[in-house]
Amino acid sequence: MDKALAFLQVQDKPGIIEIELLADSTVGDVLDAMAKHGVTVDADALLFVNEDEDGHELDDHKKTVKGIKRGCRLHLSRCRKIAVSVNFLERTIDHKFAPGARVRKVKAWAVDKLKLDPKDAGEHVLRLCGTDREPATDTPLHELTNGRECSVCFDLVPVKRVEG
The missing domain is CATH 3.10.20.90 (Phosphatidylinositol 3-kinase Catalytic Subunit; Chain A, domain 1)
Incomplete structure (x- = not known):
């Protein structure tokens, strides 16, 4: 399966980080991709895909992250809302x-x-x-x-x- 370029924005950090992910990436895959770019994740952080998605908890590394596709935006935030x-x-x-x-x-x-x-x-x-x-x-x-x-x-x- 081809990798898709996704855009990561992290709360408290300006700018956009480009990461490559598969459409069926798991939380663990996303965390590994972030780590390659020096992004550390707080225990209370949530991952959001695009604008309106519910946040993904980051404790179950085997759970698939829904909504990943080419050009999607990932938001890492401590705020649920x-x-x-x-x-x-x-x-x-x-x-x-x-x-x-x-x-x-x-x-x-x-x-x-x-x-x-x-x-x-x-x-x-x-x-x-x-x-x-x-x-x-x-x-x-x-x-x-x-x-x-x-x-x-x-x-x-x-x-x-x-x-x-």
Whole structure:
């Protein structure tokens, strides 16, 4: 069986690591591939495949990891879910997402929940609370946590316009 290139993102570590896995790889196979790239795994870490998968416990090395295919994204995180708060005007809404969920998914959820007009929504971005940082829409949520807390706070704010 051919190996598939997968992309690994690890909580608290920036960047993407390319690893090769078989479609029927076990937890042990994934851990071995990570170890070859110097990734160590905490006892409380979970492995997520793509954005919305349930996390795989890493204690049963013989268990097959479902969802592995060419181009898939693996997320290694200590958070089973990430609690997200979005502030917009005087409202705050909350929801829990998988660690691999992207910022664009949070924005789509917030726009729907807040019942924003699509035109208005297109003129707003998510900004991390208390900062001027606006993460890219393809950023997974676990990259935005501090490693100790499984939560992220956003403000839904108008896009800065430069006129001139």
